[in-house]
Amino acid sequence: MTIDSSASAGTPTARQSSLRDHNLGIVLRTIAQQGELSRAAIAQHTGLTRATVSRLGQDLLDARLVSELASSMDGNPGRPGTPLVLSGDRFVGVGLEINVDYVAGRAIALDGTVIAEFYEAHEASLSDPVEALARLTPHINLLMATLREHTVVGTILGVPGLVDVTTGTVLVAPNLGWRSVQPAGILGIDIEVMNDVNAQGYAAAYESPGKPRGSDTFLYVSGDVGIGSALVSDGVLGHGRHGWAGEIGHVVIEPDGPLCGCGGRGCLECYAGKRAILEAAGLPPAVPDGVLETLLDDGDDAAHAAVQRAGWALGIAISDAVNMLDVSDIILGTGLTPLVPWLRDHMMSQLEWRPLASEFLNFTVQAAPADSIPCSTGGALLALNRLLANPAAFIS
Numbered sequence: 567m568t569i570d571s572s573a574s575a576g577t578p579t580a581r582q583s584s585l586r587d588h589n590l591g592i593v594l595r596t597i598a599q600q601g602e603l604s605r606a607a608i609a610q611h612t613g614l615t616r617a618t619v620s621r622l623g624q625d626l627l628d629a630r631l632v633s634e635l636a637s638s639m640d641g642n643p644g645r646p647g648t649p650l651v652l653s654g655d656r657f658v659g660v661g662l663e664i665n666v667d668y669v670a671g672r673a674i675a676l677d678g679t680v681i682a683e684f685y686e687a688h689e690a691s692l693s694d695p696v697e698a699l700a701r702l703t704p705h706i707n708l709l710m711a712t713l714r715e716h717t718v719v720g721t722i723l724g725v726p727g728l729v730d731v732t733t734g735t736v737l738v739a740p741n742l743g744w745r746s747v748q749p750a751g752i753l754g755i756d757i758e759v760m761n762d763v764n765a766q767g768y769a770a771a772y773e774s775p776g777k778p779r780g781s782d783t784f785l786y787v788s789g790d791v792g793i794g795s796a797l798v799s800d801g802v803l804g805h806g807r808h809g810w811a812g813e814i815g816h817v818v819i820e821p822d823g824p825l826c827g828c829g830g831r832g833c834l835e836c837y838a839g840k841r842a843i844l845e846a847a848g849l850p851p852a853v854p855d856g857v858l859e860t861l862l863d864d865g866d867d868a869a870h871a872a873v874q875r876a877g878w879a880l881g882i883a884i885s886d887a888v889n890m891l892d893v894s895d896i897i898l899g900t901g902l903t904p905l906v907p908w909l910r911d912h913m914m915s916q917l918e919w920r921p922l923a924s925e926f927l928n929f930t931v932q933a934a935p936a937d938s939i940p941c942s943t944g945g946a947l948l949a950l951n952r953l954l955a956n957p958a959a960f961i962s
């Protein structure tokens with residue numbers, strides 16, 4: 567439902583202002599979803615009057631949240647038929663990430679343009695957090711210098727571990743070897759911290775700020791050495807109470823199975839983690855990208871058995887998630903992405919019968935969108951989508 571401020575004449579100033587703020591967000595998000603829209607089309611989409619849309623459109627133009635496309639019809643800017651688009655001139659979201667073997671970051675403007683990004687290979691497994699985070703500092707300084715003409719609406723760092731999102735504390739990051747680390751304090755800048763797989767999952771949900779990519783409700787499963795997941799529901803991340811939801815890598819497949827890094831036994835990671843798959847395929851842990859896929863293409867028995875076992879375990883763990891969460895679209899990210907063509911059928915062989923609702927669900931198993939640093943993309947998009955949710959808070 568939309569609320570038209572033109573219907574609120576005579577109400578107190580505060581209420582008018584909150585209606586205006588509310589409608590400002592509706593107009594901005596409608597433009598974001600549709601890509602480009604004339605004022606008349608915005609009025610049609612939102613139910614707001616043409617006069618209200620005209621006024622709000624001018625506010626958005628003044629704040630450089632939107633810009634006018636050159637009119638293709640008559641070249642006369644400002645006419646009602648001139649479409650409005652999100653502007654890349656002012657507002658930027660920044661996503662950063664630190665992982666066991668690299669640091670990276672990406673700055674995305676409100677119109678979806680990547681303004682700057684970096685990637686540096688950097689060994690940080692079992693690292694000192696101060697030393698490891700110091701590797702980000704020169705990159706952040708350069709990024710912020712590039713963005714000095716822009717307004718940064720948020721900077722979000724993704725970390726592979728349990729993060730208390732309320733305090734920005736990395737409680738434990740097993741592969742980094744960190745416990746109780748507060749990156750904002752160490753870096754000396756105002757940043758938020760979140761779990762890296764949650765950020766990756768968010769990146770899979772949006773093709774640009776405010777514009778959903780396809781299904782807005784899905785389970786994203788990311789697999790490298792460890793396996794994690796993110797539930798995106800109606801375009802919103804399900805963090806759980808503390809931000810710890812989604813540790814699907816430690817869902818138990820076989821209670822007496824192999825010992826897992828978490829101390830448990832038979833966790834999903836023991837079957838579908840990168841090391842587990844490579845080992846089962848008879849490959850060393852440091853094998854170059856693409857070798858496993860080549861073996862699969864060539865019909866290698868051990869490679870196929872390894873992927874069959876991984877797909878079986880993923881199918882069981884995801885069936886549990888389907889029972890709990892009522893989700894049917896599955897997206898496989900990072901190290902699992904290139905294996906989707908081989909994993910899909912083995913996963914489906916479990917999904918087709920295990921979940922109670924399986925006969926009523928049409929499962930999809932898809933590869934995540936191509937992106938070398940999806941965690942950074944997700945952090946930047948999350949910051950920008952908060953701006954779209956309440957633009958008045960950023961321009962008043």
Ligand SMILES: [Zn+2]
Nearest residue numbers: 816826828833
């Ligand atoms: Zn485990």
